[in-house]
Amino acid sequence: MGRSEELFEQAIKVLPGGVNSPVRAYRAVGMAPRFITRADGPFIWDEDGKQYIDYVCSWGPMILGHNHPVIREAVEKAVKDGLSFGAPTRREVEIAQLMVDLVPNIEMVRMVNSGTEAVMSAVRLARGATGRDKIIKFEGCYHGHSDCLLVNAGSSALAGGHPSSAGVPEDIVKHTLTAQFNDLSSVEALLDAWSGQIACIIVEPVAANMGVVGPAPGFLEGLRKLCDKSGALLIFDEVITGFRLALGGAQAYFGVKADLVTFGKIIGGGMPVGAYCGSRALMEQVAPCGPVYQAGTLSGNPVAMAAGLAQLTYLKEHPEVYTDIAAKGEQLAAGLRQAIAKTGAPVVVNQIGSLLAPFFTPTAVTTFVDAKGSDVGKYAKYFQGMLERGVALAPAQFEAMFVSAAHGEAELQATLDAAEEVFRSL
Ligand SMILES: *Cc1c(COP(=O)(O)O)cnc(C)c1O
Numbered sequence: 001m002g003r004s005e006e007l008f009e010q011a012i013k014v015l016p017g018g019v020n021s022p023v024r025a026y027r028a029v030g031m032a033p034r035f036i037t038r039a040d041g042p043f044i045w046d047e048d049g050k051q052y053i054d055y056v057c058s059w060g061p062m063i064l065g066h067n068h069p070v071i072r073e074a075v076e077k078a079v080k081d082g083l084s085f086g087a088p089t090r091r092e093v094e095i096a097q098l099m100v101d102l103v104p105n106i107e108m109v110r111m112v113n114s115g116t117e118a119v120m121s122a123v124r125l126a127r128g129a130t131g132r133d134k135i136i137k138f139e140g141c142y143h144g145h146s147d148c149l150l151v152n153a154g155s156s157a158l159a160g161g162h163p164s165s166a167g168v169p170e171d172i173v174k175h176t177l178t179a180q181f182n183d184l185s186s187v188e189a190l191l192d193a194w195s196g197q198i199a200c201i202i203v204e205p206v207a208a209n210m211g212v213v214g215p216a217p218g219f220l221e222g223l224r225k226l227c228d229k230s231g232a233l234l235i236f237d238e239v240i241t242g243f244r245l246a247l248g249g250a251q252a253y254f255g256v257k258a259d260l261v262t263f264g265k266i267i268g269g270g271m272p273v274g275a276y277c278g279s280r281a282l283m284e285q286v287a288p289c290g291p292v293y294q295a296g297t298l299s300g301n302p303v304a305m306a307a308g309l310a311q312l313t314y315l316k317e318h319p320e321v322y323t324d325i326a327a328k329g330e331q332l333a334a335g336l337r338q339a340i341a342k343t344g345a346p347v348v349v350n351q352i353g354s355l356l357a358p359f360f361t362p363t364a365v366t367t368f369v370d371a372k373g374s375d376v377g378k379y380a381k382y383f384q385g386m387l388e389r390g391v392a393l394a395p396a397q398f399e400a401m402f403v404s405a406a407h408g409e410a411e412l413q414a415t416l417d418a419a420e421e422v423f424r425s426l
Helices: 003-014 069-080 090-102 115-130 184-193 219-230 249-254 302-317 320-343 368-372 376-388 409-425
Strands: 036-040 043-046 051-054 108-112 134-138 176-179 198-203 233-237 260-263 274-278 348-352 355-359
Touching (some): 051 409, 069 302, 115 260, 115 274, 176 184, 184 219, 219 233, 249 260
Parallel strands (some): 134 198, 233 260
Antiparallel strands (some): 036 043, 260 274
């Protein structure tokens, strides 16, 4: 038994499932999770000292690779001045100015502590600003674990949602309507059925919590038009895509404007940070300017802001990072497809920029229904085979593979060699 297995035995006694977030639990792949001791560049090391090429990248934040010296030094410097003041600081102004500068169509920023909090607050703001209660989300899109967004998307959408978690009252999620990603007619049907009652449509512009599924041509543009027509606000949940697809995020990448945008992951540089952003008119509806209440003891924490500011400043000064990570994403996708062709494995690969996902199905994946058709048993075998060969992937099918600026030619090649062997064994 390895040290991760030993630690996991202790962990399950004091932490539900042995983890502090379910996605880490390796349940879908039937193993004890690796307990990680440190990370550097494209690598992580587990308690047994085994090294892995890491494509989880903390679920997205580590776009520059792990333990980047610029971010580490910014944090070390900030720590010396104190951990939290509960008062405004210079860095909060600087990071907001930088975000407003880089992201299209936003004039103001409110910092929070997680992506969940950012989305929950953006939805509250959309409801407060429109005076409407209902929201539309898409089946298979994840927006954090706040009550109104945890909806069993399999239920009859027109009848309103049903909770997908115990402890979420039906009364709360009856206002959450579910449409199909990449299907505008499913959105139109909801807008017609609940005319004048929809506060917002919230979407991951690239669905990256069902594997990776990009928007069909015209889908995001269509949502924009439907929002303009119905008076609903369009929320882009850019907790993954923000500062990853491009410096300006999905709005810049796809040329579609959202009314509210949420961020997390990358903007914290590895520290717990989220943000929601929009026009001055909308954002000034938020307390203390307006009637929409939202607050946070540790929001804009000085150490977290130092990490985020360092990462965003680095990205602004090195825009070549985006062409670099997209090229690596393409190289991995092309290499995986070659390995698939050679081995005859029934796998398809979706890739957009530095986000990619293999699905264990022979047919194209453009919808959530397609994604659900993937053979998760095969994914588990693939995951185990890759882990044995020193490649750490997300321990579940319906997650993205994240490529960072630190992944070099040698790591990409080693990953592709491992994948070919594993595909052959499936
Ligand atoms: C991760 C994620 C969230 C939730 O962020 P947390 O920081 O985990 O609360 C929300 N939306 C999307 C699209 C995400 O990927």
